[in-house]
Amino acid sequence: xxxxxxxxxxxxxxxxxxxxxxxxxxxxxxxxxxxxxxxxxxxxxxxxxxxxxxxxxxxxxxxxxxxxxxxxxxxxxxxxxxxxxxxxxxxxxxxxxxxxxxxxxxxxxxxxxxxxxxxxxxxxxxxxxxxxxxxxxxxxxxxxxxxxxxxxxxxxxxxxxxxxxxxxxxxxxxxxxxxxxxxxxxxxxxxxxxxxxxxxxxxxxxxxxxxxxxxxxxxxxxxxxxxxxxxxxxxxxxxxxxxxxxxxxxxxxxxxx
Amino acid sequence: xxxxxxxxxxxxxxxxxxxxxxxxxxxxxxxxxxxxxxxxxxxxxxxxxxxxxxxxxxxxxxxxxxxxxxxxxxxxx
Numbered sequence: 001x002x003x004x005x006x007x008x009x010x011x012x013x014x015x016x017x018x019x020x021x022x023x024x025x026x027x028x029x030x031x032x033x034x035x036x037x038x039x040x041x042x043x044x045x046x047x048x049x050x051x052x053x054x055x056x057x058x059x060x061x062x063x064x065x066x067x068x069x070x071x072x073x074x075x076x077x078x079x080x081x082x083x084x085x086x087x088x089x090x091x092x093x094x095x096x097x098x099x100x101x102x103x104x105x106x107x108x109x110x111x112x113x114x115x116x117x118x119x120x121x122x123x124x125x126x127x128x129x130x131x132x133x134x135x136x137x138x139x140x141x142x143x144x145x146x147x148x149x150x151x152x153x154x155x156x157x158x159x160x161x162x163x164x165x166x167x168x169x170x171x172x173x174x175x176x177x178x179x180x181x182x183x184x185x186x187x188x189x190x191x192x193x194x195x196x197x198x199x200x201x202x203x204x205x206x207x208x209x210x211x212x213x214x215x216x217x218x219x220x221x222x223x224x225x226x227x228x229x230x231x232x233x234x235x236x237x238x239x240x241x242x243x244x245x246x247x248x249x250x251x252x253x254x255x256x257x
Numbered sequence: 258x259x260x261x262x263x264x265x266x267x268x269x270x271x272x273x274x275x276x277x278x279x280x281x282x283x284x285x286x287x288x289x290x291x292x293x294x295x296x297x298x299x300x301x302x303x304x305x306x307x308x309x310x311x312x313x314x315x316x317x318x319x320x321x322x323x324x325x326x327x328x329x330x331x332x333x334x
């Protein structure tokens with residue numbers, strides 16, 4: 001975002017210092033920080049991807065974040081879910097995550113939900129500006145996709161397993177754009193989630209970081225995003241590849257809602 | 258006709274190579290090509306397809322010179 005001179009800057013001196021390195025970027029600037037301050041993002045899933053994502057967004061200048069996750073912290077989470085420690089085992093992820101990111105940025109507004117995201121609980125996203133899917137299973141991802149189409153919200157999706165990841169931006173706030181189900185229509189969770197498979201901790205960090213980057217770019221209307229593209233990440237061979245996603249005219253989700 | 262095939266992520270591990278050229282093939286769909294390539298293997302994973310960097314369904318009819326990418330779905334987080 002171009003940094004134009006303005007007479008009325010709403011940022012405090014403290015904010016100008018806190019966000020100095022973002023303000024110095026031509027792509028963000030003071031106008032960008034002021035705009036981000038007005039934005040409300042929902043992060044669904046506070047696992048390996050959601051933790052670094054919440055960290056970066058909480059310190060970026062976003063005004064309000066709603067954290068949604070029904071899980072409690074387990075010992076096996078600690079290898080990659082970097083907001084939690086051994087002292088947090090048995091506690092709700094959203095409780096610990098909200099406390100941690102509020103400490104990182106006291107001016108951030110944080111809301112939490114311990115309800116599992118599904119069709120019946122989906123209205124929680126109706127007043128947000130963007131939804132980020134950092135969950136770990138296909139059924140929740142399809143529910144998020146349907147809800148973002150219903151409430152016309154941009155959806156940013158990130159996934160990781162073993163040493164491979166995928167990221168995409170679905171403009172479910174726009175008409176005639178491809179949705180998550182145009183890409184994935186009949187996936188079985190057993191083969192694609194991390195319930196029984198390994199996942200490289202630094203991969204989930206990288207996916208979370210890229211999701212935070214795409215969120216900021218979409219909110220500030222930057223041009224080159226992963227809109228209607230799928231970024232394939234192969235950390236084992238360190239290969240990145242982009243694939244274009246086109247709308248499936250037979251998609252039973254975005255053509256029906 | 259001739260096409261170039263690229264295997265991505267764990268598909269590459271399963272196939273033991275990252276790319277190969279397929280020559281003298283009949284006009285078939287990308288899904289049929291995958292079945293042909295794996296007919297002697299015990300592979301029971303879901304695979305997705307891209308042709309010339311565009312995501313396609315298994316029914317996409319291949320053309321001479323196409324670049325095909327086989328990649329896995331990922332839903333974990």
